[in-house]
Amino acid sequence: MQLTINGTSHEIDIEPDTPLLWVLRDEIGLTGTKYGCGVAQCGACTVHVDGEAQRSCQLQIGDLEGAEVTTIEGVGTPEKLSVVQQAWIDHQVAQCGYCQSGQVMQATALLNENDSPTDDDIDEVMSGNLCRCGTYPRIRAAIHDAAAKIKGA
Amino acid sequence: MGRAKTIARRTFLIGSAAIAGGVAFGIYKVKTPHQNPLASSLGTGEATFNPFVKITPEAITLITPHADIGQGVVHMQAALIAEELDVEFGQFETDFGAPDPAYWNTALAAEAVPFAAFDEGFGAETMRSVMGGVAKLMGIMGTGGSSSVPDQYEKLRTAGAVARETLKLAASQQTGVAVDALKTANGAVQLPDGTSLAYVDLAEAASGLEPVSDITLRDPSTWRLIGKPMARKDIPAKSTGTQSYGIDLNVDGMVYASTRVNPRRAPMNGYEANGADTMPGVSAIVPVTNGVAVIANSTWRAMNAANQIEFDWAPAPYPAEQDGHWEEVAASFTEERLDKEWRADGDVESALDGAEVIEVEYRAGYVAHQPLEPLGAIVRADEDGAEVWAGHQLPRFLQQKVAAIVGCAAENVIYHNQYSGGSFGHRLEFDNITLATEIAVQMRGTPVKLTLSREEDFVTDYPRQIGMSRSRGMVKDGKVESWSLDIATVSAARSQSGRLGVPVPGPDTQIAAGAWAMAYGIPNLRVRAYAVPELAPTSSWRSVGASTAGFFAESALDELIHAAGADQMEERLRLCNNAVHRKVLEAAAEMSNWGSAMGANQGRGVALVESFGVPVAEVVEVTNTDAGIKIDRVYVAADVGRVIDPVNFENLVQGGVIWALGHAINSEITYSDGMAEQINYYDAEGMRMYQTPEIIVKGLENADKIRGIGEPPVPAGPPALANAIFAATGQRIREMPFNKHIDFV
Numbered sequence: 001m002q003l004t005i006n007g008t009s010h011e012i013d014i015e016p017d018t019p020l021l022w023v024l025r026d027e028i029g030l031t032g033t034k035y036g037c038g039v040a041q042c043g044a045c046t047v048h049v050d051g052e053a054q055r056s057c058q059l060q061i062g063d064l065e066g067a068e069v070t071t072i073e074g075v076g077t078p079e080k081l082s083v084v085q086q087a088w089i090d091h092q093v094a095q096c097g098y099c100q101s102g103q104v105m106q107a108t109a110l111l112n113e114n115d116s117p118t119d120d121d122i123d124e125v126m127s128g129n130l131c132r133c134g135t136y137p138r139i140r141a142a143i144h145d146a147a148a149k150i151k152g153a
Numbered sequence: 154m155g156r157a158k159t160i161a162r163r164t165f166l167i168g169s170a171a172i173a174g175g176v177a178f179g180i181y182k183v184k185t186p187h188q189n190p191l192a193s194s195l196g197t198g199e200a201t202f203n204p205f206v207k208i209t210p211e212a213i214t215l216i217t218p219h220a221d222i223g224q225g226v227v228h229m230q231a232a233l234i235a236e237e238l239d240v241e242f243g244q245f246e247t248d249f250g251a252p253d254p255a256y257w258n259t260a261l262a263a264e265a266v267p268f269a270a271f272d273e274g275f276g277a278e279t280m281r282s283v284m285g286g287v288a289k290l291m292g293i294m295g296t297g298g299s300s301s302v303p304d305q306y307e308k309l310r311t312a313g314a315v316a317r318e319t320l321k322l323a324a325s326q327q328t329g330v331a332v333d334a335l336k337t338a339n340g341a342v343q344l345p346d347g348t349s350l351a352y353v354d355l356a357e358a359a360s361g362l363e364p365v366s367d368i369t370l371r372d373p374s375t376w377r378l379i380g381k382p383m384a385r386k387d388i389p390a391k392s393t394g395t396q397s398y399g400i401d402l403n404v405d406g407m408v409y410a411s412t413r414v415n416p417r418r419a420p421m422n423g424y425e426a427n428g429a430d431t432m433p434g435v436s437a438i439v440p441v442t443n444g445v446a447v448i449a450n451s452t453w454r455a456m457n458a459a460n461q462i463e464f465d466w467a468p469a470p471y472p473a474e475q476d477g478h479w480e481e482v483a484a485s486f487t488e489e490r491l492d493k494e495w496r497a498d499g500d501v502e503s504a505l506d507g508a509e510v511i512e513v514e515y516r517a518g519y520v521a522h523q524p525l526e527p528l529g530a531i532v533r534a535d536e537d538g539a540e541v542w543a544g545h546q547l548p549r550f551l552q553q554k555v556a557a558i559v560g561c562a563a564e565n566v567i568y569h570n571q572y573s574g575g576s577f578g579h580r581l582e583f584d585n586i587t588l589a590t591e592i593a594v595q596m597r598g599t600p601v602k603l604t605l606s607r608e609e610d611f612v613t614d615y616p617r618q619i620g621m622s623r624s625r626g627m628v629k630d631g632k633v634e635s636w637s638l639d640i641a642t643v644s645a646a647r648s649q650s651g652r653l654g655v656p657v658p659g660p661d662t663q664i665a666a667g668a669w670a671m672a673y674g675i676p677n678l679r680v681r682a683y684a685v686p687e688l689a690p691t692s693s694w695r696s697v698g699a700s701t702a703g704f705f706a707e708s709a710l711d712e713l714i715h716a717a718g719a720d721q722m723e724e725r726l727r728l729c730n731n732a733v734h735r736k737v738l739e740a741a742a743e744m745s746n747w748g749s750a751m752g753a754n755q756g757r758g759v760a761l762v763e764s765f766g767v768p769v770a771e772v773v774e775v776t777n778t779d780a781g782i783k784i785d786r787v788y789v790a791a792d793v794g795r796v797i798d799p800v801n802f803e804n805l806v807q808g809g810v811i812w813a814l815g816h817a818i819n820s821e822i823t824y825s826d827g828m829a830e831q832i833n834y835y836d837a838e839g840m841r842m843y844q845t846p847e848i849i850v851k852g853l854e855n856a857d858k859i860r861g862i863g864e865p866p867v868p869a870g871p872p873a874l875a876n877a878i879f880a881a882t883g884q885r886i887r888e889m890p891f892n893k894h895i896d897f898v
Contacts, residue, residue, distance in 0.1 A: 015433055022453035026409075031401035032394020034574070035452075036525045037607045041834040044525055072394030081393065088392035092384065092800050095808055096223025097391025098398060098525040098574025123843035130834060132525050132575050133223050134811025136845040138804060 003067045005030070006074030016062025021045045023061050024071060032072035032101045036130070043129030046102035047071050053109035072101040075108055083153075084108045087146035095133035103129050107143050115150050117143060190253035191216070204253065205234055205312035208320075208356040213240055213340060216250040219305065220296040220546045221387070222524075222576035224863045225801045228385040230305055232797065236378045237313030237371060239337040240352070242386055249570035252548035296546040297581055297693065299765040299861030302797060306859045310370050318365035323358040324350050373795075383798040387572065398526050399543045399571040400604060407531060407600035408436065411455035412588050413462060414444030416612035417469035417827035418690060421445070429461040438462070441591045448592070452604045459606070469827030471688045478688050478824065479516075482621050485641040485685040492644075492684040493660035495669030499677035504635035508627045511716050513709055515624070516888040517642075517701040518821035519616035521829075521837055522694055526574020527610045528585035533600040534558075534593035538565030540600075543589075544573030546581045550653060554583050558590040577812070578693040581649065582615055608832045615649070616822045616829075617694030618642040620664075620685070622705035628717035633724060636675055636713060640665045640702050641683035645691040652690070667699025667762045667868045668706035672731035680706075689824060695812055696764050696867035703762035703868030704817075704875070704889060711758070711876040712885065721759050721876065722747045733792050733856045734761060734768040740790035740851050741770035752776065755785075756881025760872035766858065767865035768792050771810070773846075773873040777881045781896030784814060784846040784874065792853040793860040799852065802862055807848045809866025815840025817871035819892045844897065 001012050005028060012023060019038075024030045024047070033056055036044030040055040047056045048070040076082035081089070084107050094100045103126070110117055110125045117125070122143055131139070191207045207214045215238075217230035231247050234240075317337050324342040325332045327350070334345050341349040373380065390396035415421050421444050429447060430438050434454035438445050445462065449455035472478050530543035532555065539559045545551050545568075552566040559566070573580055589603035605613070620642025627635040644661040664682035671680075694700060714724045722742050729735045738761055741747075751757060754777040761770045769791040776783045787810050796802045820837040822829050831837045852862075875886045878895060886894050 018453055022451065025401075026451040026453060029403070031397070034525070035400065035527065035604070037834050038456075039607075039833055039835070041838070042525060076393060078389045078393050078395060081389075085392045089384070089388055092388055092804060094385075094388050094391035095225065095804060096524065096526070096573060096575040097387065097396050098223075100391050101394040104392060104394075127841045127843040130525065130838065130841065132523065132577070132812070132839060134808030134815070134840065134845075135804065136811060136840070136842045137807050137848055139842070140845075 001062070001065050003064050003069060005069045006071060012061060014061060016060060018061045019057050020047070020059040020061055020064060020069065021056040024056060030071050030073055034098055034101055036099065036102075041130070042099065043102040043106060044099050046105040046129065048105060048109060051112070053106050072105055075104065082108065083149050084111065084142070084146045087142040087149065091138045091142040091145065093135050093138040093142050095135055099129060099131045103131065103139055107139070107146070110143065111147055111150055115147055117147060190251055204250070205309060206238065206316040208316070208352050208359070210353055210356055213245040213352055215245050215247050217247045218250045219301040220249070220544060220548075220570055220573065220576075220580070222296070222544065222546065222573040222580060224301070224805060225385050225387070225798075226296070226301045227387060227572075228383065229302065229797055229801070230309055231386070232378045232383060233305055233309035234313040236376055237310045238317050240340040244340040247386075252552050252568050297578070298697075299767070299864045302793075302861040303859055307370070311368070314368040314370060315364050315366065318368050319362055320352050320355050320359050322362055322365055323355045327355070327358055379797055380795065380799070382800045385801060396572060398574050399531070400526055400529055400574070402531055402542050402571070402602070404531055404533070404542065404600040404602070407602045408448050408596070409450060409452045409455045410446045410448050410589070410592050410601050410603045411452065411459045411606060411609070412441055412444060412446045412603060413459045413464065413609060414441065414588070414613060415464070415466040416829060417466050418471075419443065419467040419469055419827075422465040422467050424465065425463040427461045427463050429458040432458045432461065439592060439595050441588050446588065446592045446603070448596075448601075452602070456604070456606045469824070471827070472824070473827040474825055475823040478619055481688055482619060482641055482643075482685050485683045486623060486639055487683070490641070490683045490685070492664055492682045494679065494681045495665050496678055496680040498675065498679070499635070501635050501637045501677040501679040504677040505625055505627055505637060508635070511626050511628070511713060513624050513712055513887065515622045515705045515708060517620050517704060518823065518889060519619045519689060519691065520694060520816050520820050521611060521614040521616045521822050521831065522577045522579035522692075523611060523614060523834070523837070524573070524575025524577055524579055527605045527607055528579065529602065529604040530585050530589040531600055531602045532586070532589040532593040534590060534597045536597065537561045538567070539590065539593070540567045540569070541586065541590075542569045542571060543586060544571040544576070544580055545586065546576060551583065551586055554587055555590045558587060559594055577695040578697075579614065581693055583652065584613060607834070611832045612829045614822070614829070615690050615692035618645040618691045618698070618701060619688065620701045620705075622702075622709065624705070624709035624712070626709070626713040628713055631717050631719050633675055633710070633713045633717055633728065635677035636710070637679045638668060638706060638709060639681045639683060640668060640705055641685050642698070642701055643685045643688055643691050645693055645697065647684075648687055648691045649693060661698075663698030665702050666697060667703035667764055670763060671706060672734035672761070672763065672768065673710075673725070673728040674730035675728060695809070696864040699762055699764045699868035700813070703760070703764070704871045707760035707762060707869065707872035708875050708887065711872070711879065715879075720748070725759065725761060729761075731768070734763070736853055736855050737761065737768045737770040737790040737792050740853060741772045741788050744788040744790065744849055744851060745772035745774070745786075747772065754778070754881060756877045756879065758873045758876025758878070758880055760869040760876060762868040762872070764865035764868050765860060766856075767860045767862065768856075769865050769869045771866075771869040771873040773870070773877040775874070775877045775881050778898055781898045782878055782881070783898050784844065786847045786849065787814070787870070787873070788849045789866060790851045790853060791862065791865055792856045793862050793865075794856040795854050795859045796852040802852050803850045805862050806850045806852075806866045809862075809864070810848050810870050811840045811845060813867040813870030814846075814874055815844070817874060817889050817891055818844075818897050819890050821890050
């Protein structure tokens with residue numbers, strides 16, 4: 001089967017029930033997308049599929065023929081940061097950092113839909129992403145900051 | 154002027170002739186120094202000044218041995234060296250270093266002695282020094298107990314200063330310019346004429362010199378890094394998915410494994426493969442202690458296959474049902490199980506005899522650690538050695554554990570520490586390491602990557618201690634007059650050290666930690682700790698004993714103050730007998746505008762708990778909504794002596810409060826049929842974004858000693874919340890997790 005990951009087309013030959021998460025990590029070698037719970041409870045595996053934030057642990061590869069997938073590696077790099085990633089650095093969000101790929105992907109999807117999210121909007125969209133270190137106050141501040149930058153751009 | 158810090162020359166190990174072009178120094182052993190572990194790997198023209206600085210013609214490397222489990226300690230350690238070495242972030246690399254006795258942790262051992270952290274009398278200081286000596290000799294290179302900053306604060310600045318002065322001496326000899334006329338900045342020695350000599354270009358010359366030991370640490374007023382807001386060096390990678398964790402590593406030729414072991418912590422009687430062995434990519438099912446491992450060509454295939462297997466597990470060595478655990482705890486307030494009477498001010502028995510006694514009982518259940526990166530490890534066992542890639546907090550013990558299974562000397566275990574996706578105490582345990590090694594010895598030469606599924610991680614976690622307290626108190630004339638607080642928990646320290654093979658001498662300092670040393674002068678005050686015999690095995694959980702004892706103490710005190718009819722803050726301030734603690738209470742009162750009017754359904758609660766030497770006062774504000782309790786705001790004041798990085802300090806305090814409150818409201822591990830009933834985050838999730846209050850943080854610097862901040866924000870959170878709920882609703886919550894008794898929104 002074929003799908004596009006971060007703009008590159010990939011032919012994948014694997015059991016169709018394999019979760020996208022494990023295809024990304026073990027087959028493609030994109031390890032920025034994290035395994036946290038395997039049951040859509042933590043959000044560490046969040047990627048964009050055709051523009052929408054999805055839990056890659058819940059998507060079977062066999063259902064993704066022709067899909068456009070964007071991972072954390074596809075939204076920006078240390079050399080070319082996205083606005084959201086820059087805000088994450090400006091606000092010194094990360095502690096252990098393990099959840100932050102998923103947080104950045106979820107926040108990016110939120111801001112793609114809504115460039116002026118309220119605290120309630122943030123609560124609604126971001127509460128599915130667990131952070132065991134408790135960086136939520138900084139995530140919230142970084143999202144507001146990124147929104148301001150996106151609007152000002 | 155900075156305080157003169159001269160290192161006696163006899164404490165140095167001067168460079169060995171056997172090391173070509175290099176020089177080795179170590180200042181770190183009780184009387185004679187440990188060997189400098191960097192010396193053995195030096196090439197010609199490379200210099201190492203002590204176990205923390207290595208300079209080659211190509212690069213400057215700072216060794217940061219404390220494990221980074223999210224607390225930012227790599228950055229902190231590097232900043233301490235860089236402050237004195239005069240190098241900037243970006244000019245050097247960091248490395249966790251190989252496990253070595255030279256990296257012993259004195260601060261960790263200091264916390265193991267049975268004196269209050271604030272007791273600096275002769276007896277306490279002497280014992281701390283004895284214990285510190287023991288740690289040195291054992292070479293405990295450990296991260297825990299919020300000890301990284303106290304351990305490294307002087308050591309690493311000294312290391313930077315020694316290296317800097319030796320580089321200046323090398324530059325002086327090379328140029329003929331007097332040392333006094335030389336300056337350093339940006340990784341270079343600067344001559345009066347403006348010429349810069351890069352450290353890397355001085356490495357060869359410096360390698361022939363004895364290190365300069367006559368150094369003076371800089372006065373804090375001249376610091377350019379410490380105490381200023383920093384930008385952690387790991388954060389760009391952690392914001393872009395490019396930080397590699399243990400779970401992300403790929404070693405050539407590795408196979409993937411996932412384990413299932415008896416969740417009842419007992420042997421496996423047998424199993425039925427149920428087709429797992431013939432699933433795609435599966436190459437073998439191999440035995441491990443109490444279970445099996447599935448070997449496959451991907452993590453997913455290994456986990457998937459492991460879940461197909463049907464097991465016959467032997468029964469648990471502890472009560473199969475949770476009620477049995479509580480019964481054992483409740484039965485532990487006896488003379489035989491008295492671990493230590495920690496505090497006996499006045500005569501509490503006489504005072505309570507015949508008085509109107511307020512009697513309350515509190516409970517705190519088991520709680521899992523569950524950092525987001527599941528446990529795992531990569532291990533390759535060879536014929537007479539092994540190589541290990543994994544994040545861990547006790548690397549020297551890790552080497553011993555691996556060596557015992559491989560059948561080799563501990564020094565033949567090459568260990569590569571990794572950034573960890575959290576720990577909270579979980580990475581003080583060894584099962585992931587030993588299981589991966591057990592698999593690896595069955596296929597020597599092949600690297601094995603073990604990754605636990607979240608469910609397997611939950612059921613094999615060693616949770617926080619379970620415990621209860623019984624409080625009997627008496628108030629008089631609007632004051633707290635007499636109080637007896639008895640605390641009974643299982644001993645996480647003994648459970649943990651039993652697995653480690655190192656006995657804990659004397660009483661367990663953690664059972665009543667955060668309670669017995671309370672900074673309150675109550676005329677009759679007694680605090681006793683009772684040790685419940687081992688039930689389900691337990692381990693250190695962020696803030697350890699104080700996470701339960703702090704809740705017991707500050708909640709029960711709240712009940713007494715309420716009975717006295719006094720204001721919760723005023724009475725605590727009146728009772729407070731330590732100037733540093735008083736200032737954190739006063740700060741929290743001021744930040745929260747304590748005493749100001751609140752809405753009809755709102756309430757405010759306060760708690761003061763000392764944890765690992767850090768007094769922390771928290772004020773929590775809640776609203777009792779129609780749907781449940783909403784946590785609005787938390788004000789935190791903490792005194793660590795000196796704040797190294799105010800940004801990371803705030804982040805760690807906010808995270809500590811979220812950790813504490815999240816678990817207090819909704820998380821526990823209970824046992825049924827001998828197994829943990831909670832197997833994924835939907836059963837024990839901690840706090841989420843929508844529940845997160847505004848958290849306002851203030852770091853104070855009145856204490857004499859510098860302390861860490863990873864754990865101390867935790868213990869005061871739950872009692873402050875419970876006290877706020879009482880203020881808002883009139884309902885006392887006497888058991889964690891609170892959602893067994895009240896709803897939260």
